[in-house]
Amino acid sequence: xxxxxxxxxxxFLANSAIAGDFTGWSAGxxxxxxxxxxxxxxxxxxxxxxxxxxxKSLSSELLGIHVGFQMPVAAMLLGTEVHYSALTGSAxxxxxxxxxxxxxxxxxxxxxxxxxxxxxxxxLLYVITGPSLAGVAxxxxxxxxxYGPLSDDRVQKTSxxxxxxxxxxRELTQRLNGRLEYRHSTYTRVTxxxxxxxxxxxxxxxxxxxxxTASADTLLFSLSYAL
Numbered sequence: 001x002x003x004x005x006x007x008x009x010x011x012f013l014a015n016s017a018i019a020g021d022f023t024g025w026s027a028g029x030x031x032x033x034x035x036x037x038x039x040x041x042x043x044x045x046x047x048x049x050x051x052x053x054x055x056k057s058l059s060s061e062l063l064g065i066h067v068g069f070q071m072p073v074a075a076m077l078l079g080t081e082v083h084y085s086a087l088t089g090s091a092x093x094x095x096x097x098x099x100x101x102x103x104x105x106x107x108x109x110x111x112x113x114x115x116x117x118x119x120x121x122x123x124l125l126y127v128i129t130g131p132s133l134a135g136v137a138x139x140x141x142x143x144x145x146x147y148g149p150l151s152d153d154r155v156q157k158t159s160x161x162x163x164x165x166x167x168x169x170r171e172l173t174q175r176l177n178g179r180l181e182y183r184h185s186t187y188t189r190v191t192x193x194x195x196x197x198x199x200x201x202x203x204x205x206x207x208x209x210x211x212x213t214a215s216a217d218t219l220l221f222s223l224s225y226a227l
Contacts, residue, residue, distance in 0.1 A: 021171045021174075021177065021226070022070055022077055022117075022119060022124045022169065022177070023070050023071055023072060023077065024069065024070065024071075024226060024227065025067075025068070025069050025226070025227040026067070026068055026069075026070075026177075026224045026225060026226050026227055027065070027066065027067045027068075027224070027225055027227060028065070028066055028177075028222055028223045028224035028225055029063075029064070029065055029066075029222065029223055030062065030063070030064040030065065030066055030083065030085060030220050030221070030222045031061075031062065031063055031064075031220070031221055031222075032061075032062040032218055032219050032220035032221060033059065033060070033061060033062065033218070033219050034059070034060045034061075034062050034087065034089075034106075034216050034217065034218040034219075035057060035058075035059055035060075035216065035217045035218075036057065036058050036059075036060060036087075036089070036104075036106050036214065036215075036216050037055070037056070037057045037214065037215050037216070037217075038055070038056050038057075038093075038104060038212055038213070038214040038215075039053065039054075039055045039212070039213050039214075040053065040054050040055075040056070040093060040102075040210060040211070040212045041053050041210070041211045041212075042054075042095045042197075042208065042210055043208065043209055043210075043211075052095040054093050054094065054095055054101070056091055056093040056104060057091075058089050058090065058091035058104065058106075059089055060087045060088050060089030060106055061087070061088045061089065062085045062086070062087055062088075062109075062218065062220070063085065063086055064083055064084055064085025064086065064109075065083075065084055065085075066081055066082060066083045066084075066222065066224070067081065067082050068080060068081030068082065068113070068115070068224075069081075070115065070117075075118065076116060076117065076118055077115070077116070077117045077118070077119065077124065077126070078115065078116055079114075079115045080112065080113065080114055080115065080130075081112075081113040081115055081128075082110075082111070082112055082113075083109070083110060083111045083112075083113065084108070084109075084110045085108065085109050085110075086107070086108050087106045087107060087108060087109065089105070089106065090103055090104060090105040091103070091104050092104070099141075099142065099143040099144045100141075100142050100143070100144060101140075101141065102138045102139060102140045102141065102194075102210070103138065103139040103141070104136070104137075104138055105136070105137045105138070105139075106134060106135075106136050106216075107135045107136065107137055107156070108134070108135045109132060109133065109134045109135075109185075109216075110132065110133045110134075111130060111131070111132040111133070111163050111185075112130045112131055112132075113128040113129070113130045113163070114128065114129055114130045115127070115128050117169075122170070122171065123168060123169070123170055124168070124169040124170075124177075124179075125166075125167075125168055126166070126167050126168075126169065127164070127165070127166050127167075128163070128164065128165050128166075128167065128181070128183065129162070129163065129164040129165075130162070130163060131160070131161070131162055131163075132160075132161045132162060132163040132185050132187075133158055133159065133160060133161070134158070134159045134161060134185070134187055134214070134216070135156065135157075135158050135159075136156070136157060136158075136159060136190075136212075136214070137154060137155070137156040138154070138155050138156075138192060138194075138210075138212075139152050139153070139154045139155075140152060140153045140154075140155065140192070140194035140196040140197060140210070141196060142196050142197060150196050151195075151196065152196055153194040153195045153196040155192045155194060157190050157192070159187040159188060159190050159214060160187065160188050161185050161186050161187035161188060162185065162186060163183050163184065163185040164183065164184060165181055165182050165183030165184060165218075166181070166182055167179050167180060167181030167182070167220075168180055168181075169224070172223075175225055175226040176223060176224070176225055176226075177223070177224045177225075177226075178221070178222070178223055178224075179220075179221070179222045179224060180219075180220070180221055180222075181219075181220040181221075181222065182217075182218070182219055182220075183217075183218050183220070184215070184216070184217055184218075185215060185216045185217075185218070186214075186215045187213070187214045187215065187216075188213075189211055189212065189213045190211070190212050191209055191210065191211045191212075192209065192210045192211075192212075193208070193209050193210075194208065194210060197210075
């Protein structure tokens with residue numbers, strides 16, 4: 001809530017008139033870079049054993065679209081915006097040895113932003129917050145051949161989270177605006193039960209689960225066109 005308190009204070013210093021260039025419906029494109037951080041835990045269900053943990057960070061490029069609406073309220077601009085972005089980048093995360101782990105690939109992200117901002121000297125300063133989703137694929141592998149050859153198992157799940165951030169927007173032409181935005185997203189824990197790690201030949205059979213918690217830091221450059 002602190003960013004909103006700062007914006008309310010700034011609103012008293014802003015111009016009394018809200019610039020019409022930032023109001024109404026708009027749509028545009030997003031490009032940027034993201035740092036995905038993930039902590040993973042590997043645990044055997046069927047016997048007592050210490051959990052193995054690993055942390056991984058990977059960089060991704062981002063390309064997306066957004067649609068939103070803003071309206072003046074007192075000396076502020078309030079609005080909402082929907083984002084959808086495709087991500088690139090992958091990284092291999094291993095437990096103990098290089099032959100046992102998974103390949104991590106964040107695939108897409110979506111967000112519903114609640115926006116609040118103030119216009120001063122023709123510049124929109126704003127904060128965002130709201131729920132977000134991320135589609136992440138993990139391909140599990142075990143190439144140790146301890147129980148014989150095992151096929152890889154690709155698991156894709158959707159993680160639920162929350163994003164917050166700050167940004168600055170300026171008019172480029174009469175109907176085209178450019179903005180620079182930073183956002184931080186955190187995602188709830190997801191759990192996988194990959195078939196690759198379920199060694200039925202063991203006695204008792206090994207039954208593994210993998211749990212993951214993730215966060216992402218994103219820097220966006222966006223072009224927004226007034227509809």
